Amino acid sequence: MRAPNPAWRLLAVPLFLAASVAVASSHREAPLISNDPAADGTDMYAWKQGGNLVLVANYYPIGVPYGGPNYYLFDDNVLYEIQVDQSGDGAPDVRFQFRFRTQIRPSPLPSVGVVAGYDAYKDSFLYAFAGVKTATAPEILRYQTYTLTKVVGGSQQVIVRDAPVAPNNVGRLTTPAYPQTAGASVLDPITQSAIQTGLGTAAKYKIFAGPRDDPFFVNLSKTFDFLNYDGKANRDDLAGLNVLSLVIELPLTEFSSPHLGIWTTSSRPKVTTRRTDGGVDTSGSWVQVSRLGNPLVNEVVVPMKFKDFFNASKPQNDLSTPAIVAIISNPELPQLLQAKGFIPLAPPAPRTDLATIFTRNTQGKPTGEMLHINTGTDSTFPNGRLLTDDVTDVALKAVGGAFFTTFADGGPAILPDGGGTFAAAAAGLSDGVAANDKAFLTTFPYLAPPHSGDPTP
Template identity: 35%
Template sequence: MVDHAVRRPSFRELLIAASCPLLAIVAALPAQASSHREAPFITTQPKVDGTDLYAFNSYEQGRSGYVTLIANYQPLQDPFGGPNYFKMDPNALYEIHIDNNGDAKEDLTFQFRFQNVFNRISLPIGTQSVPIPLTQAGQVQGPNSPALNVNEKFTVTLIRGDRRSGQAAALARVGSGATSFDKPVDNIGTKTIPQYAAYAAQHVYEVTIPGCSVPGRVFAGQRREGFAVNLGTVFDLINAPLSVITNPSLINAAPNPLANKNVTSLAVEVHKSCLLSKTTADPVIGTWTTASIRQSQLVNANPPSGHQTTVSYGGAFVQVSRLGMPLVNEVIIGLPDKDRFNSSLPQNDGQFATYVTNPTLPRLVEIAMGLAPGSAAPRNLPRQDLVTAFLTGIANVNRPLNPTPSEMLRLNTSIPAVPFAQQNRLGIVGNVLAGGSDNAGYPNGRRPKDDVVDISLVVAMGGLCMANGNNNAFGFGAACNPSAVPLGATAFRLHDAVDQAVQPFLSGFPYLNTPLPGAQ
């Protein structure tokens, strides 16, 4: 519903009225890769850079009642990145946290730790046995291959309570009881690994989960980057016709520049009964992922022969990466606090509240347009719609019974999964536009298909207020209604010209597609 008492210029008219280079920033600001290199310090630590977090009710056939959690790390991997490729950091902690009672503190943590086993493969050269310089010395066909010069292994520990002092127990393979898992080597190329999909599938493990009567699944390995964003064009001030980014029929007008990249995924699938609180009837869980590194390091300028690293690590673990909902650190948190956000805990998010209640992004859009303050930015300050979307969850969708305002990805485990083909790429916002019933998508959790860039752009410019309507459907308050959104229904039509929904994915766990090979 749009207030027609005073005719406002359409968004297209506003675009035409201003200079094109400046106006292009309207889509550039929110459309950065989802938490890829999002803060100053993490750009120097790519192995622990969390890029995307997915949390959704599993839609693989026969997996009703399960929840899938996927945390991605190491952004923008070129498939040809040899000879060392993209091993995980054995001196880091990679963690997926679950809050199941709304208090903004972790109740469950799945902690991944990695180990590099160096095999020192050597070849007889003359009278000498000489170590090879490559990752492999022949074709790789299965886990823990003798042809690999380095075999990556990992463990997954479930911690109940505080992540550092809680009760810890290891996930174990069903059958053998082994607590060590093999990580597939990255997709070097088709000569080294002719059938990578089949090879990687051998590394999906059915596991027993401590305190859970239902087995789950776990996988850690390289995947094809599933995130879509018009990255190069965006950073060149949207070097594309403005008529494209305001025309919903052209949501796939540009190729996805991330389509030729890989990423490393840590995935667990757990029955929802093992994630929910035992003391409340709350079906909502909150989740976020972090990475922590040792507090100190010593670089040896002259490492002895046979050592694979020049660095020795010590001290306590310090959190340096954090990710819940996508794009928060990119377009909500101010530059001076980006590193602070990455090291912070959800329970302390009150320190960042002003960035949510009084966001700068809509005003930056107006500056880019050359418009007066308030002529395009939503007027419902403080922005209760953003507080709801990012800090508490939406009533009757994904709000816990007693939420402590904090930033995390919240999922209602009682809302049934929707098959991939029927999923609305715009999630809950798409329901408003199409009158659908898909409430299983972002910001209720996040599925690989959800176009979080377009959804975030719509939300930032007042789309949820438009959906809230004069009847206060989402409980945002009387101030959040169509009259508070100068752009009106046009807020729903913004996009970055790259379509998340057409990216290729698997039909089941671990859902993200087979990584691209370094050579065909």
């Protein structure tokens, strides 16, 4: 069997990774992390923006805009990281680490005195008081800040320190400076005030942390109802929902290679102790609880019994982990697509072609699962990932055989009955959702503003 054509292989690397897990990115993808939404990574995006690279890591899936009084926040006890492999060995060479700090601030109402530690009116049940106009407004009563640190080898560089997290869009009275209508996608005053510029030599960095519209678009309901696709246009089941976003834009000159592998992880302290007074103490080293590179990998391709294991694993160990190699060599999804009659025949196992593709970066080096990008060319999935990329459709087509080949002549594989190619048979696969429910911004931080919890006048 001849090796795959290099150009085809480089095109398909991340394509298969998303493809093999079609539909739903990583929203509530594994048993343990579904009980820990603040640490649950939903999507990783990376694209070339002129001479810069934009990185977007989203967390906290299925964010209902009206989910008060404890609106969705980053967790002070989670280490959020965006990791970059620039050497092609599957290990991170550059890490961007976000740590958060939450403060409970007094309301602007006058105090009527303190009794048993309770200051009536100053101690409020509200997340924020009316009239929030900026990310640092004193009306934000549950106020978050963060520090971003770049780690390269043993050196650390603080990019921003004690920067404000944009508040949740509570509604027209509390956060009137946010857009309150679903169709509005503008750079509003609150978002603008949360955009940070890096310190010192990182002055060309832009950074944002806070809630945004969930940019992933997919029909979840029909997907998980045993692939109940009907060939019609379907609703975006993530429409109207928010996520928590970490966004960095930085010069491409910060990296030593244009061939990058990118993923995001979250980690918690190894030991958590709950006190009888309602508090929590943590200790021990960081333990990884979520991992996300390409969209959709853990959600569908990884069987239920291995999902928690995958979230704790590292890309550099993928090639030496027999279970991961076996899962990719014989994925379940093509068999389901055949059983449902969406394709006449699933490409036969073992999918050695997919196992090879799964482990290669844009130079053909074995790395493990991560979002790959060649920043020397324009970005569109599978070369990085844009907010507008319809990765679900790409995924379904690829896993159904769009890039399947015998490698006998480097061309597409012919179906045994002579009725065409695997690629042609998979060409019509789709979840019926083609675009996000909100328009994206044309300027940093690019994601649409968060949906309002109370938009009605």
